[in-house]
Every structure is written in structure tokens, then in C-alpha cells.
Amino acid sequence: MKLKYIFALFILVVIAQLFVPMQMIFGQEAVLNNGKAYKFRTQPVDPSDPYRGKYITLRYDINAAISIDSTWERKQDIYVYFEEDSLGFAKLTTVSKSPLVSTKDYVKTQVNWYNKYDRNVTFNLPFDRFYMEESKAKPAEDAFRIAQRDTLPNNTYALVYLKDGEAVLKDVLINEISIADYVEQK
Known part of the structure; x- marks a missing residue:
């Protein structure tokens, strides 16, 4: 029994x-x-996680918003809403302490800091790690950094899908080519 x-x-x-x-x-x-695909402009760094492997840490141009509400607290939940700009890149439209009744796509993250003088609330987007095969991570970072210095605007970005507050980082692209394929071509 x-x-x-x-x-x-x-x-x-x-x-x-x-x-x-x-x-x-x-x-x-x-x-x-x-979900809806958005392109986010990025700036890379290449750390390593002993449990999950090599990845590229992505920093985004969108990391702060002006807010007249001065009661923001560190680590407080924040809802960040987006729409596409004329070039097809993600554009921040608003931030809120609670979900809004809106048709716009959004992600939930946390407040890093509120600057009372500039009335600026800063945050990190929750899709900031792109994992790669160990042998490709360092060359990918180098290629991405070189492409960032290129005079062509908007040639490096992350392709992120958003739906109902959820986000999935699908790929990182250089000149419209997946970073994994770009590294193999070099």
C-alpha cells in the first residue's frame, strides 16, 4: 500500500x-x-554566466522617460508602452505604475531610479541578454561593436516580440543579418 x-x-x-x-x-x-515585432536600437557588452553560457548583454536607447509623478520608488513595478516610429523602430510612448487600458504594446519592468531634478524615471528593459554558442559570443560582440561605430544609422538592433506584457528577444541583427550568420560570414 x-x-x-x-x-x-x-x-x-x-x-x-x-x-x-x-x-x-x-x-x-x-x-x-x-506578438508584434519591434526593433530596439542597442549597445552591446559581452559577459559570461557559468550556468547559462555566453551571452551578449544589450543596452537600449530606450531606458528612461520623463514623468511629472515624483513618487517613483526603486524596484517599483513600471509598465512601459511602445509604438513604432516612422523607421520601424520601437518608440516609447508612456510609462505607468499600473497597466493602462490601451491597445499599445507594453512590457513590465522595474524602476532603477527617479531623478527629481530632471523628472526622469530610468529602467532596464527585461530582454537584455542574447545567448549564443560559446565560440561565437566574443566574435559577435566584436562585430557588433564595429557595426555600432559605422556611419550608417540604424544598422544594429534587437528584434523583440511583444504581446500582453510579455517580451521575447528573437534575434540581434547587423545590417539586416542575424548576428550568428554575420559572424560566420566574417
Whole structure:
């Protein structure tokens, strides 16, 4: 009798271990399939995580907004709303402490700092790591940095899908070429 309970508990643990990762995968796939793609201008750095591997840390031009509300607190939830500009890049439209009734796409993140003198609230976008194969991460960072110095405007960006407050970083592009393919071409 006790063996039946142990076996049933074992089966429940196995199902739970399969369910959680599958739910995460299906959630991201839903954003990629049904979300809206935005291009975010970036600036790279190349750190390493011993558990998850090599990645490019992406810093975005969009990292602050002017706000007359001076009650922002560090690590407070913030909702950042976007629309596309005339060149197809993401453009910040508004920030809010709570979700707005709006058709605009948004992401939920946290406040880094509020500067009372400039009336500026700063934040980091939640899609700031692009993971790559170990051998390609350093060459990718170098290629990205060189492309950033290029005189061509808007030649480096991250392609991010947004849907219902969720964001998935699909790719990083240099001159309209995926960074992984760009590194292989060099």
C-alpha cells in the first residue's frame, strides 16, 4: 500500500517537472507567433554566466522617460508602452505604475531610479541578454561593436516580440543579418 503512494507521488513529481518547462516554452512561442515585432536600437557588452553560457548583454536607447509623478520608488513595478516610429523602430510612448487600458504594446519592468531634478524615471528593459554558442559570443560582440561605430544609422538592433506584457528577444541583427550568420560570414 505504501509503495502505491510513493509511486503516485513519483508520477506527480515527474509530471510537474515536465509541465513547468513546457509551459514556459509554449508561453514564449505564443508571443513569437502572435506578438508584434519591434526593433530596439542597442549597445552591446559581452559577459559570461557559468550556468547559462555566453551571452551578449544589450543596452537600449530606450531606458528612461520623463514623468511629472515624483513618487517613483526603486524596484517599483513600471509598465512601459511602445509604438513604432516612422523607421520601424520601437518608440516609447508612456510609462505607468499600473497597466493602462490601451491597445499599445507594453512590457513590465522595474524602476532603477527617479531623478527629481530632471523628472526622469530610468529602467532596464527585461530582454537584455542574447545567448549564443560559446565560440561565437566574443566574435559577435566584436562585430557588433564595429557595426555600432559605422556611419550608417540604424544598422544594429534587437528584434523583440511583444504581446500582453510579455517580451521575447528573437534575434540581434547587423545590417539586416542575424548576428550568428554575420559572424560566420566574417
